[in-house]
Amino acid sequence: MFKFMGNKRLIFLLTGLVCFFILMGLTLGNRAQMTMPEKFVKDTVSWTQGLFYRPAAYIAGFFEDIRQLSVIxxxxxxxxLTLTQxxxxxxxxxxxxxxxKVLKDALGFTERQKQANNYKYRIAxxxxxxxxxxxxxxxxxxxQKDGIxxxxAVMTIDGLVGRINQVSEFYSNVQLLTEINDTDSNSKAIAVTVKGRESQSFGMIESFDVKTGNLVxxxxxxxxxxxxxxxxxxSGLGLVFPNGIEIGKIVSIGLGEFGITHKVLVEPKASFRHIREVYVVEVPEVR
Incomplete structure (x- = not known):
C-alpha cells in the first residue's frame, strides 16, 4: 500500500513537471496571440489590480494635493510679506x-532771498x-520764545500768504490774504508796487474777491x-509788510467805482490750500 502511495506521488510530480514544461513552452517565444487561459488570467489580474489601484491613486493624489496646498x-x-515690505x-x-524736494526748494528759496534782501526767514x-x-x-x-x-509777514516759497495776527508763548496764528477786507478794522491793507517799476507804480490791496479768487x-x-x-x-510803505515780497500777477485792469482810479485784480502767486510749511519774515532793526 505504501509502495502504491509512493508511486502515486511520483506520478503526480511527473505530471506537474510535464504541465509546467508545456506551459513554459506555450508562454516562451514571440507569439502573435495569447491563449485563452492567458487572456483569462491577464484580464483577471488586471481587473483585480484596477480595484486596488484606483483608490490607492486617489488617496495618494489627495495627500499630494494637501502637500501642494501647504507649499502654496x-x-x-x-x-x-514681500509685497507688504x-x-x-x-x-x-x-x-x-x-x-x-521740500529741502531743495527751501534751500533755493533762502539763496534767492539772500541775494534780494537781508531779511531773516524763520521756517515754521x-x-x-x-x-x-x-x-x-x-x-x-x-x-514769542522764538522772537515772533x-x-x-508770512510767506511760502511761492509768495506772500498772510501776516501774524496773534502770538502766544509757543504758537502763533496767521491771518491769510484771503481774509483781507476793507470793511474789517482787524484787517490791514497791503501797500504794493510793480516789480521792475517800483518808483512808478503804486496801489493798495484792500480785499479778496472770493468769486474770482483774486486780490483786489x-x-x-x-x-x-x-x-x-x-x-x-x-512796497514797504505800509510799515507792516516789508518791501520786495512777491504777491502775485496782474490779471486785469479796469476803472474803479468812481472812475477816478483803476481797480486791478491780482492773482496770488502762493496757494492757500494744503499749506504745510511757511516762512516768517523777520526784518533786521535799523540802528
Whole structure:
C-alpha cells in the first residue's frame, strides 16, 4: 500500500513537471496571440489590480494635493510679506523724495532771498488749520520764545500768504490774504508796487474777491504804467509788510467805482490750500 502511495506521488510530480514544461513552452517565444487561459488570467489580474489601484491613486493624489496646498500657502505667505515690505519701502521712499524736494526748494528759496534782501526767514510748520469761512487762519509752531511778533509777514516759497495776527508763548496764528477786507478794522491793507517799476507804480490791496479768487488792488492812478502780467510785490510803505515780497500777477485792469482810479485784480502767486510749511519774515532793526 505504501509502495502504491509512493508511486502515486511520483506520478503526480511527473505530471506537474510535464504541465509546467508545456506551459513554459506555450508562454516562451514571440507569439502573435495569447491563449485563452492567458487572456483569462491577464484580464483577471488586471481587473483585480484596477480595484486596488484606483483608490490607492486617489488617496495618494489627495495627500499630494494637501502637500501642494501647504507649499502654496507658504509661498503665498512669503509673497504677502514681500509685497507688504515693498509697499512700506515704496511709501518711505516717496516720503524721503518729498522731503528732499521740500529741502531743495527751501534751500533755493533762502539763496534767492539772500541775494534780494537781508531779511531773516524763520521756517515754521503748520500745526492746525481753521477752515472757518469767516476766520480762515493757520496756527504755526513758533511763538514769542522764538522772537515772533504780531504783524510779521508770512510767506511760502511761492509768495506772500498772510501776516501774524496773534502770538502766544509757543504758537502763533496767521491771518491769510484771503481774509483781507476793507470793511474789517482787524484787517490791514497791503501797500504794493510793480516789480521792475517800483518808483512808478503804486496801489493798495484792500480785499479778496472770493468769486474770482483774486486780490483786489485799489487807489491805482490812471496814469500808472502797470500792465497785465506784471508781478506785484510789497512796497514797504505800509510799515507792516516789508518791501520786495512777491504777491502775485496782474490779471486785469479796469476803472474803479468812481472812475477816478483803476481797480486791478491780482492773482496770488502762493496757494492757500494744503499749506504745510511757511516762512516768517523777520526784518533786521535799523540802528
Amino acid at each position: 500657502y507658504e509661498e503665498n505667505k512669503t509673497l504677502k 515693498y509697499a512700506r519701502d515704496t511709501q518711505k521712499l516717496n516720503e524721503l523724495e518729498a522731503q528732499n 510748520e503748520v500745526v492746525t488749520v481753521n477752515a472757518d469761512p469767516y476766520n480762515n487762519t493757520l496756527s504755526i509752531n513758533l511763538g 511778533k504780531k504783524d510779521m 488792488m485799489n487807489k491805482v492812478d490812471q496814469a500808472d504804467p502797470m500792465q497785465v502780467g506784471d508781478t506785484v510785490i510789497t
